[in-house]
Amino acid sequence: MPKGTGQGSGRRSATDLKVRVKTSKGRKIGSTLWLQRQLNDPYVARARTEGLRSRAAYKIKELDERYHLFKKGMRVVDLGAAPGGWSLVAAPIVGSTEANPLIVGIDYLDMDAIPGVILLKKDFNDEDAPQALIEALGGHKADIVMSDMAAPTTGHRPTDHIRIMQLVELAADFAVQVLAPGGTFIAKVFQGGTEHELLHLLKQNFATTIHAKPKASRQDSAETYLVARGFKGAPSE
Template sequence: MARKKSSTSKGSRELHVRVKTAKGRRLSSKLWLERQLNDPYVLKAKKEGYRSRATFKLSEINEKFHLLKKDMHIIDLGCAPGGWLQYASNKIGIDKGKGSLIGIDLQEVEPVSGCTIIQGDFLEQEMMDKLKQLTPNGKADMVMSDMAASSTGHKQTDHLKIIGLCESALWFARQVLNPEGIFLAKVLQGGTEREILNDLRKDFKVVRHVKPNASRKDSTEMFVLATGFRGEN
């Protein structure tokens, strides 16, 4: 690994970390590692004690739209590695016994102080039964999801896979959200994301696309944000 430096009147200044190509390391792996080492959000997450750079996607969206409030009951789908849980727990007052924050993921996730983490499939009835014991009447004020499927490298396939995850998260949200509830989920641009928006408008008062600065500029990633769940008539 090498650091490329630039000289100024004040001396040398580090600009970019370059990774040498090791034997057996593919170019794609080298480029990914180099991007990680130079990503300001990766460095910021490490400095502030967050588990991933994705934390700042939620923080930027929240700072703009003021979603997270004290005493809320929130469910985080696909919560690994836990960065969103860390951020949200501070905002809703978990440390003071306010609200509740539940993370659900297929894989095991390291504990986050004050949060309940469940390993399992959020689409199974068993999960719904557990939620009834963990939240008031099994309901929540917000469902959020940063879920993403493993990339295939084929843009349209990846787009359809993540849209499928968003649709599953939306189905879940419709089962558990309180009236005026919030839904936030990741999608990829690719054509069919507008169908999601139209579907959301059936049950939410305000629906929009959001692309936080923490989403990489060269990525088609964005989020759908729906507020004002109409709930049962």
Template sequence: MTGKGGGAKSGKGKGTRSSLSGGQRQLRTAVKSSNKRTASSQRWLERQLNDPYVAASKREGLRSRAAFKLREINGRFNFLKSGQRVIDLGAAPGGWSQIAAEIVKALDGKGQVIAIDYLNFEPIPGVEILEMDFTAPEAEDELKSRLRGGRADVVLSDMAAPTVGHAKTDHLRIIGLAEIAAAFAADVLEPGGTFLCKVFQGGTERGLLDMLKRDFAVVRHVKPPASRAESSELYVLATGFRGGASEE
């Protein structure tokens, strides 16, 4: 699995609302072509240089543009609150953990954020980082042992499986990771808890959706403004954990 890509220098976010306004305009930066870059690399570089979220993440000291996705989703549904215990799965480079730590007031000792990823990334104030593959057999027990009271209020997952270029295979890998994350959430969440997970349009497999609808009061699909319009990226937000309904 991989964490959230992209990245600016570390630092704290500034509130739960996006700093981007609808009226903002940005001069487009042209990138000279190079024989050392492929056409796809050229397009990626131009997109990064002209992406207002990338620029905003640098201004605010956020680890990645992905931080705005969590900020926007929470701004709409308000599921992150002061004092909560949060687990961020596939956390690197740490954008989501930054936003979560600020909102739950982890730096003040009120809330708690535990970030896990097999990739190493720079420390974040108020966040406990566990460098481990979330899919490893011992990962769940290790996370529980670090949680206050052994349970969480929110489980976040922006994990993405490595792609092989075969659409069906890639989709199955992504859904597989989402199912593992959902099963973990059902095992670790307090009643009333929240699970937010990345999936992709095409869409959430019936098995995963049935699992979430059984275990949570409300399940919805969300595409925040920070998700690129051309991307098939989508998030499933499950709220109101029923407290072990899957074990009945």
């Protein structure tokens, strides 16, 4: 059939259906591309439909389905918690309630309340942040420390990689302080060749350490997740 006749099956390809965003005055091209990617992301649309706070919720859901991370009664610390997607997923699985909160989240960004989750508005880089989290745990050890933290990007990839690895190393040091023996540490990292010290720390303190890339993590991203399991316990233990 000749092109341009206006006839055919009426079906449109995925390319035809993509939302395109025009660059407006004052908006950088990078912001426009990010917005366009968000609008066309199936996980973003699915999160809205299912009442989840972000596409990141599907990353922790998939990791849990794959590795059976969360169990009833577990205590969880959520670092870089905003907007609360990971805590929202974990709360019903561990049985965290307002009467017996088992999850503590921290972020310097505002978050809407989550039933059964203690949320601290504080930068994890602050000197008093680890102690604030320990106090919020009520003297209990954590079973899981999970971190989806990412430093604000500069656009210079090596610098951005170093900054996020510094955050992950802080999170790992904290996990070693607060985890109960047998506990799990989960953290977002970006592959870039500076993970050696972090992996050495994790292998010293955990029985197994693996890299995982959930399907909800964009395939063109260097983002991956470290899952360290079987915490060996602090030296005094």
